[in-house]
Amino acid sequence: TQLLEQSPQFLSIQEGENLTVYCNSSSVFSSLQWYRQEPGEGPVLLVTVVTGGEVKKLKRLTFQFGDARKDSSLHITAAQPGDTGLYLCAGKDPLSENTPLVFGKGTRLSVIA
């Protein structure tokens, strides 16, 4: 069974600080997605990374897929209150296209003004 461990579980920081959250597994994934979920709403897809070592940037957010495609990180520069939310990573099994995504339990980020 593939599992994704996200750390830290909770993070509370001041506006303007930088932060990194992690998504780790002992399994290989063919792709990995990051979602942000705000209270009472559904997760919103931020990015998909596919290639080992791939780095994608979305404004102040930088996503990296590990070389071995077992882990990923999300770095936020100069965090803002609008970044507050639950960040979820989800991985795709490379052995079966029909296997659903595996989700981590998420990192709950709070950015204080």
Added chain:
Amino acid sequence: DSGVTQTPKHLITATGQRVTLRCSPRSGDLSVYWYQQSLDQGLQFLIQYYNGEERAKGNILERFSAQQFPDLHSELNLSSLELGDSALYFCASARTSYNEQFFGPGTRLTVL
């Protein structure tokens, strides 16, 4: 707006009752997924349908069932409800089984 719609937004019911949650996928998406989210368990995959047929099954209880209709909308039926079934239920859709998923706004179910 993801283009996925879910109704109702909120549902309050009593133990032992049965409810139906409805999901309309994005236009053109053939795959529909159902998830349950609670504070302690995170986002749990329940079941997937692709073009009307069941494609994958996760941690779905026998008291729960789902179907996808010819117009591609899907319904999740929850019966003999228990207090522990209180959670957010999300539907997501995708073009195919291996495309990115887009989530609806969810249905918050409260069982009293």
